[in-house]
Amino acid sequence: xxAELNVESSRAEACGRTVPAGRPSAGGLxxxxxxxxxxxxxxxxxxxxGDVSRATVSLGESAIFSRAxxxxxxxxxxxxxxxxxxxxxxxxxxxxxxxxxxxTPASPDPHGxxxxxxxxxxxxxxxxxxxxxxxxxxxxxxxxxRRPNAASPWTVANYGAA
Numbered sequence: 120x121x122a123e124l125n126v127e128s129s130r131a132e133a134c135g136r137t138v139p140a141g142r143p144s145a146g147g148l149x150x151x152x153x154x155x156x157x158x159x160x161x162x163x164x165x166x167x168x169g170d171v172s173r174a175t176v177s178l179g180e181s182a183i184f185s186r187a188x189x190x191x192x193x194x195x196x197x198x199x200x201x202x203x204x205x206x207x208x209x210x211x212x213x214x215x216x217x218x219x220x221x222x223t224p225a226s227p228d229p230h231g232x233x234x235x236x237x238x239x240x241x242x243x244x245x246x247x248x249x250x251x252x253x254x255x256x257x258x259x260x261x262x263x264x265r266r267p268n269a270a271s272p273w274t275v276a277n278y279g280a281a
Contacts, residue, residue, distance in 0.1 A: 168201045168203065169200040169203035169204065173208075174209060174210065174211055175211070178190060178213050179213050181215050182215070184235060189213050191273055192237070192264045192273040193213070193237065195272065195274060195275055196211060196237055196278075203241070205243060205249075206243050206252070207242045207244075210238075213237050232266055233265065234276075236262070237262045239260050240257060240259050240260075241257070242258075243257075258280065259280070260279055262275060262278045263277040263278065
């Protein structure tokens with residue numbers, strides 16, 4: 120950029136004009152604008168994170184957790200999913216029976232606390248997310264959320280292919 124300023128300064132001096140120090144030339148400014156626009160397009164095309172805006176959330180029925188408990192658990196999962204670049208959450212569901220069939224109790228955790236298991240379906244765009252997922256694919260994953268007691272927030276403890 121200093122070379123550009125020197126060239127612009129030399130041109131200006133030859134024409135009898137002065138260029139304030141530190142001011143970019145018109146060509147430098149154009150390159151800066153083009154770089155900014157390319158960056159904006161790239162971010163728009165690849166996305167900044169996982170999309171949860173159109174997800175269908177099914178909380179089902181539970182003899183253990185209240186509807187508010189399950190919604191809070193689902194919110195914890197969706198917050199974590201927002202970090203899945205290039206992915207769109209399609210479905211998220213809590214099913215007590217399915218949780219028990221997976222061998223993880225949907226009731227008090229043997230380590231103290233509570234556990235709930237959700238299943239999900241999500242799509243991956245052409246980028247393959249962070250590179251660990253197949254591009255243009257649909258995935259079914261299981262999510263395990265835990266909390267030490269009913270007054271504590273849920274945290275995502277585990278997730279992966281179902």
